Amino acid sequence: MTGAPLTAAALLAAALATIGIGFYGIRLSRTTSDFLVASRSIGPQWNAAAVSGEYLSAASFLGVAGLIAKYGADALWYPVGFTAGYLGLLLFVAAPLRRSGAYTVPDFAEFRLGSARLRKVAMLVVVVICVFYLVPQYQGAGLALKTLLGVPVWIGPLVVGGIVITNVVAGGMRSITFVQAFQYWLKLTAIAIPALALVGLFFTDGGELGGPMPPTVRQDTTVAIETDVVVHVAEPAGIRVTGRLDGGPVDAAPIPSAGEHTLGAGSTLTLAAGAATPVVAGTPGAGTDWIASGGGLGGSHPLYQVLSIIVATFLGTMGLPHVLVRFYTNPDGRVARRTALAVIALLSLFYLFPTLLGVFSRLYVPQLLITGTADAAVLLAPGAAIGGAAGQLLAALVAAGAIAAFLATSSGLLVSIAGALATDVLRGRVRDFRIAAVIGGLVPIPLSLIVSGLELSRSVGLAFAVAASTLCPLLVLGIWWRGLTAIGAACGLAVGGLASGTAVTLAIAGAVDDQALGGWPAIMIGYPAAISVPLAFATMIVVSRLTRTAVPPDVAQIFARMHVPERLGMGIERVPRG
Amino acid sequence: MTSGRPQRERVILAHRRGARVIRTRVEIQEQTQVGDALVRGLVRAQLGLALRLAAVALSAVAAIPLLMGAFPELTEVPVFGIRLNWLMLAVLAYLVLYGVGRLYVRLAEQAERDFVRVVDGEP
Numbered sequence: 001m002t003g004a005p006l007t008a009a010a011l012l013a014a015a016l017a018t019i020g021i022g023f024y025g026i027r028l029s030r031t032t033s034d035f036l037v038a039s040r041s042i043g044p045q046w047n048a049a050a051v052s053g054e055y056l057s058a059a060s061f062l063g064v065a066g067l068i069a070k071y072g073a074d075a076l077w078y079p080v081g082f083t084a085g086y087l088g089l090l091l092f093v094a095a096p097l098r099r100s101g102a103y104t105v106p107d108f109a110e111f112r113l114g115s116a117r118l119r120k121v122a123m124l125v126v127v128v129i130c131v132f133y134l135v136p137q138y139q140g141a142g143l144a145l146k147t148l149l150g151v152p153v154w155i156g157p158l159v160v161g162g163i164v165i166t167n168v169v170a171g172g173m174r175s176i177t178f179v180q181a182f183q184y185w186l187k188l189t190a191i192a193i194p195a196l197a198l199v200g201l202f203f204t205d206g207g208e209l210g211g212p213m214p215p216t217v218r219q220d221t222t223v224a225i226e227t228d229v230v231v232h233v234a235e236p237a238g239i240r241v242t243g244r245l246d247g248g249p250v251d252a253a254p255i256p257s258a259g260e261h262t263l264g265a266g267s268t269l270t271l272a273a274g275a276a277t278p279v280v281a282g283t284p285g286a287g288t289d290w291i292a293s294g295g296g297l298g299g300s301h302p303l304y305q306v307l308s309i310i311v312a313t314f315l316g317t318m319g320l321p322h323v324l325v326r327f328y329t330n331p332d333g334r335v336a337r338r339t340a341l342a343v344i345a346l347l348s349l350f351y352l353f354p355t356l357l358g359v360f361s362r363l364y365v366p367q368l369l370i371t372g373t374a375d376a377a378v379l380l381a382p383g384a385a386i387g388g389a390a391g392q393l394l395a396a397l398v399a400a401g402a403i404a405a406f407l408a409t410s411s412g413l414l415v416s417i418a419g420a421l422a423t424d425v426l427r428g429r430v431r432d433f434r435i436a437a438v439i440g441g442l443v444p445i446p447l448s449l450i451v452s453g454l455e456l457s458r459s460v461g462l463a464f465a466v467a468a469s470t471l472c473p474l475l476v477l478g479i480w481w482r483g484l485t486a487i488g489a490a491c492g493l494a495v496g497g498l499a500s501g502t503a504v505t506l507a508i509a510g511a512v513d514d515q516a517l518g519g520w521p522a523i524m525i526g527y528p529a530a531i532s533v534p535l536a537f538a539t540m541i542v543v544s545r546l547t548r549t550a551v552p553p554d555v556a557q558i559f560a561r562m563h564v565p566e567r568l569g570m571g572i573e574r575v576p577r578g
Numbered sequence: 579m580t581s582g583r584p585q586r587e588r589v590i591l592a593h594r595r596g597a598r599v600i601r602t603r604v605e606i607q608e609q610t611q612v613g614d615a616l617v618r619g620l621v622r623a624q625l626g627l628a629l630r631l632a633a634v635a636l637s638a639v640a641a642i643p644l645l646m647g648a649f650p651e652l653t654e655v656p657v658f659g660i661r662l663n664w665l666m667l668a669v670l671a672y673l674v675l676y677g678v679g680r681l682y683v684r685l686a687e688q689a690e691r692d693f694v695r696v697v698d699g700e701p
Binding site: 073076077080083084086087088090091092095303306310334337338340341344345347348351352355480556559560563564565567568 | 618620632639664667668669676679680686693697
């Protein structure tokens with residue numbers, strides 16, 4: 001790659017800026033409260049930028065554009081759901097959660113239900129969700145650095161892990177607040193400029209998106225196939241394969257007929273200028289299918305899929321520990337509401353650009369659709385479509401944005417893991433927080449290298465499903481329903497966590513055949529939220545009704561504290577024991 | 579009233595506002611029946627508001643796929659050169675989410691101000 005030095009420089013600059021801004025926060029970080037909740041002093045603008053910076057992980061930065069390029073109109077539901085999650089958070093969680101005065105999600109569980117055992121269960125759930133989320137971030141970093149610089153895949157997790165551990169250990173929540181706010185604006189710039197450049201190219205160059213044929217390549221293109229893939233070929237003219245085609249060895253052979261063909265790992269595909277691009281089987285090939293709604297995201301039962309994505313993203317945001325913990329950094333409930341509203345605005349602005357980028361990647365870089373590695377769309381599209389020095393600059397900018405995405409999300413997750421472990425397993429002093437941060441940052445590195453990767457947005461979507469089936473019902477019922485008991489909450493966490501966790505494990509292991517029993521088992525395991533979330537809510541409610549004598553006696557006092565405005569002087573700020 | 583005895587009247591020199599404020603605040607903090615009823619009222623009002631607005635947002639967003647299913651030809655209508663189904667999901671949905679959120683913040687803060695006014699005994 002000719003632009004590699006430029007890209008490497010951009011990556012280095014983003015990483016150094018992250019560490020530098022993090023060190024700015026260290027001067028302000030002294031107490032445990034600084035490390036856990038930035039001493040509850042962050043205003044709505046800073047906090048909203050930090051929440052958005054942390055939330056827009058690589059799944060949003062790279063994944064959404066890739067999904068839109070591949071699947072078209074139905075993939076638009078992912079960014080809508082990711083944003084709608086904050087409306088749910090604003091309506092049902094933000095202000096009462098802040099007013100509870102808790103400093104982590106497990107601490108909220110103990111505040112609300114007065115059970116130390118439930119606190120431990122909630123701690124376990126928090127750590128599991130954060131690790132589920134952190135592993136794909138590390139994997140994505142490995143893949144991105146491999147794509148951009150050609151370095152081995154284990155470099156990425158080490159680099160990202162190292163930077164994130166340094167920042168979190170040094171300054172905790174104080175440091176990463178500044179870092180994440182900066183990274184929101186960096187990511188917005190890094191995706192807006194290439195997207196607008198491609199829009200400009202579209203207006204000068206033109207192109208047809210909704211036509212009856214798959215997108216065509218503009219010049220002779222060679223594509224290397226790295227894993228076995230089944231592609232759908234609409235029009236074989238101009239395509240030649242070297243390597244393995246449908247199981248047999250071939251050398252520069254044409255594809256015999258339209259339809260589905262298997263390309264073996266290690267093959268290369270040569271497309272003559274103007275050839276129609278083959279697409280991964282199961283994705284819409286023709287422009288007319290791609291631009292229309294209702295086709296789903298691969299597999300059968302598209303309506304169930306879309307429904308489950310909506311449930312997981314809408315409710316999952318309410319259960320993401322690293323997002324929730326940011327709301328504890330606001331000074332009061334009113335500011336927490338304003339933060340959530342500002343996040344909706346910032347996300348709406350951001351998601352406009354991955355959408356544009358996805359659309360134009362399909363038009364200008366269609367060869368990405370062959371290999372199934374659509375995550376790389378954002379990284380490669382600007383350079384491939386524009387070319388020359390301008391294209392290399394854009395590619396370097398996107399690379400800086402991608403590394404910012406990995407760093408911002410990983411640091412938020414690590415603060416959550418460290419906060420939960422330090423206060424619930426260790427003794428809650430600053431030193432414990434630092435030890436927990438080192439452990440929590442190191443453990444996912446080997447995991448990310450062992451476990452095989454799903455597509456980024458898919459695996460993050462699964463982490464959302466676990467969050468929506470565990471912490472979301474705990475918070476929503478805990479805040480609004482006086483009848484919740486500690487036993488009910490623990491049973492709900494266990495049932496929701498097991499149901500969604502099993503599904504996630506099976507999906508990552510690829511244990512279920514896509515075609516079995518009309519495709520239902522595979523689709524339910526791939527998109528478990530529509531079933532596991534109602535199951536978790538129902539378990540909490542039913543078990544709480546059965547154990548209604550165990551309702552905490554001071555529930556009225558607790559409700560007053562969560563809902564009465566701070567002006568009346570009801571609030572107390574909880575602090576860890578240490 | 580009919581017995582001819584004059585109606586009892588309470589005569590005070592002035593509204594002892596301070597005392598009343600403290601009493602209601604203590605009622606809330608100590609969870610007397612009055613205080614508990616006030617808090618229950620506030621929680622119910624806020625939950626009702628949140629549920630109503632969630633229903634508004636959900637039905638607006640859910641209307642999109644239903645509309646597309648019912649009138650497939652409508653979604654192909656280009657507006658400013660963009661098909662309606664893309665315009666609705668990529669732009670309009672976000673405006674709905676932000677609008678509902680903004681309305682909620684305003685109404686929820688209003689409800690809290692009303693609550694504080696009741697507690698502080700202002701008219």
